[in-house]
Amino acid sequence: MRISGSYSLPLPQERAYQLLQDPEVLAKAMPGCERLEKIAENEYRMKMKIVLASLAGNFDSKVKIADQTPPSSFRLLVEGSGRPGFLRGDGLLKLTPTGNGTEVSYEGDVQVGGTIAAVGQRLLDGTAKMLIRKFFESLSQTATAASA
Amino acid sequence: MIPQKFDYAVPKNLDDALQLLASGAKPLAGGMSLIPMMKLRLAAPERLVDLARLKELNYIRESGNELHIGATTTHYDVESSALLLRKCPLLPETAAAIGDLQVRNMGTIGGSVAHADPAADYPAALQALEAKFVLKSGKAERTVAARDFFVDAFTTALGPDEIVREVVVPAEDAATGAFYAKVEHPASGFAVVGIAVRARRNAGRIGFVRIGVTGVANCSYLAAAAEAALEGKLGSDADIEAAAALVAGGVDANSDLYASADYRRHLAAVYAARAIAGALSRCA
Numbered sequence: 001m002r003i004s005g006s007y008s009l010p011l012p013q014e015r016a017y018q019l020l021q022d023p024e025v026l027a028k029a030m031p032g033c034e035r036l037e038k039i040a041e042n043e044y045r046m047k048m049k050i051v052l053a054s055l056a057g058n059f060d061s062k063v064k065i066a067d068q069t070p071p072s073s074f075r076l077l078v079e080g081s082g083r084p085g086f087l088r089g090d091g092l093l094k095l096t097p098t099g100n101g102t103e104v105s106y107e108g109d110v111q112v113g114g115t116i117a118a119v120g121q122r123l124l125d126g127t128a129k130m131l132i133r134k135f136f137e138s139l140s141q142t143a144t145a146a147s148a
Numbered sequence: 149m150i151p152q153k154f155d156y157a158v159p160k161n162l163d164d165a166l167q168l169l170a171s172g173a174k175p176l177a178g179g180m181s182l183i184p185m186m187k188l189r190l191a192a193p194e195r196l197v198d199l200a201r202l203k204e205l206n207y208i209r210e211s212g213n214e215l216h217i218g219a220t221t222t223h224y225d226v227e228s229s230a231l232l233l234r235k236c237p238l239l240p241e242t243a244a245a246i247g248d249l250q251v252r253n254m255g256t257i258g259g260s261v262a263h264a265d266p267a268a269d270y271p272a273a274l275q276a277l278e279a280k281f282v283l284k285s286g287k288a289e290r291t292v293a294a295r296d297f298f299v300d301a302f303t304t305a306l307g308p309d310e311i312v313r314e315v316v317v318p319a320e321d322a323a324t325g326a327f328y329a330k331v332e333h334p335a336s337g338f339a340v341v342g343i344a345v346r347a348r349r350n351a352g353r354i355g356f357v358r359i360g361v362t363g364v365a366n367c368s369y370l371a372a373a374a375e376a377a378l379e380g381k382l383g384s385d386a387d388i389e390a391a392a393a394l395v396a397g398g399v400d401a402n403s404d405l406y407a408s409a410d411y412r413r414h415l416a417a418v419y420a421a422r423a424i425a426g427a428l429s430r431c432a
Binding site: 084124 | 406
């Protein structure tokens, strides 16, 4: 599944880049993130609990940040699995300064398998979009709260 | 295909049910979405409270110029209600398009709206009808408009201890024409795209129109730009085409293996044209 989109953050580019690499900030912004721990330089292990409608699932995932070109782009590699299924994702995030903030655009490929993909195919795209939007919304809230 | 062990409670009345829910139990209505998820073990609630057994939530009543539909009223009850067929035919027409007969016999209007599947049929009609939902918790009761109730995929304005008690729709006169047009997913019966339209003419011109859309995006919506384009027009084929093209404009459409986002937007325009023409042909 291809995913792409963009979101405007009310932050200067440097600061936005820095926040997107900060494990504490990410842990707070990631929907359902229960724990995030560093396992190596730019590599993290994350426990997530996704609750959606009647569905609730725990995911164990690994997040890796690569190809860092501050402050304009980096690559995010995610691998996760849990009872409902597994996912593997590879995405490129680009940060472009705009008049009053930064435009973060993402483009990537996500593979989802297991029960969730077999029965929930029609819902994957919408759910992915919703989770990504929640992530950016909560990231910009955290950021504005910190700078206030 | 066998769910995890769970407790099951049949409440004596609504207050009893709300108390059980406040203690963390999960509400079960018709079970047409929840039970399959439990069988696949994608959902594993520890305790279910069976709301479908609450007779006090199963009714369709007229009061003033509104129709009140209890939350546990099944799709079949809505589809076959003489009162609704006369006073709000859009809702029975939409209910009749849901899933298959087994689903319509078990599934409930309250369960469907609380679940808020992005491809459910009801939200299109309920948006077009500008329906209101009465939400109840053990402590309070409040009324929320459809446009504020549906928030995102599977996300509504319901609080954790609230349930949908009642759906309120307007009682319409014969001057209002309505139509529901749907592209049905061949396997699931869900709406790939579903468009519900209500319209009234005023001295020959379109005086009022509401276009509710489901299936296209994560959340059902009213197509305001298309409505504005139609108001005051005669409703010619060209008027309808032009307005229908606006129904999915600027909408972040979903895509899956069956229908890409572009195809969904295309279907939305085609089926909106059919639903608008259908509604206008039914205006007295």
